[in-house]
Amino acid sequence: MHGQMPPAMPMLSRGKHRNPSKGACFMEFASYLAGERWSDHPSCTHPLLxxxxxxxxxxxxxxxxxxxxxxxxxxxxxxxxDPRLDARIALCAARAALPVVAHERQLAMAVSILSGEHVLAELEGRRAGYLDERSRQALDQVPDAARWAYTFGRGVRISPKGFRRYAAPNTVQLAVRGIAQACVSDPDPLLRDLLADAIDECWALLRPVSGTGARPGAGSAAEPATVTAAGPAPAAVDPARWADACRLTGLSA
Known part of the structure; x- marks a missing residue:
């Protein structure tokens, strides 16, 4: 979108829709903008994201x-x-959820953080036991869950392939549902921030050549950055196509 959002915004709705006239979810709208077949599973976006x-x-x-x-x-x-994408997305979800979800889900999120960090350490050649500062801070907020996770995880190791196939999707699902059901005044900003942070993590890993690695429109009016061979360049969205998609799916009030 060249860093600027058009005046018309779509009315997104829950669930899967057969065609635009029935409504659109986030990923269905993305599929239309990308010029793909109408789907909530378009190929233009990493599957876990x-x-x-x-x-x-x-x-x-x-x-x-x-x-x-x-x-x-x-x-x-x-x-x-890159298998690190799955680990980083899962870590974003677990870190966001850990401080606010119910106790039984905190245990699962703490284990997910330690597992995700273990997988990243293996993939990136870090020393065993290394923790990103964000993971350390999240675990420090729930010391009981962190202690339980460290004890539970002793001697238990998961391969990058296993984490990508099973643990990462489960972590994302538990995290989002846990945040939505958490005893907080308004979970909506937490969910949006989680998605935005995961997008930024993916951008950082795919190393845009120009700019700082932030997603297009993240605090800047700059053009979408070109991405190196680590990943494809993001599509520039045609404002006319955006307006057409809004017309087909409905406009937000």
């Missing part, structure tokens, strides 16, 4: 869901085969 977007879309309130639309251009073309 798309899964996170669908979950956030469905667990956000009707009143707050239109605010998600400004993130849609950022996921178009944001994909790749």
């Amino acid at each position: 798309a899964g996170l977007a669908r979950l956030v879309n469905d667990h956000t309130s009707d009143a707050a869901r239109p605010r998600l639309a400004e993130l849609i251009p950022s996921v178009i073309g944001l994909t790749g085969d």
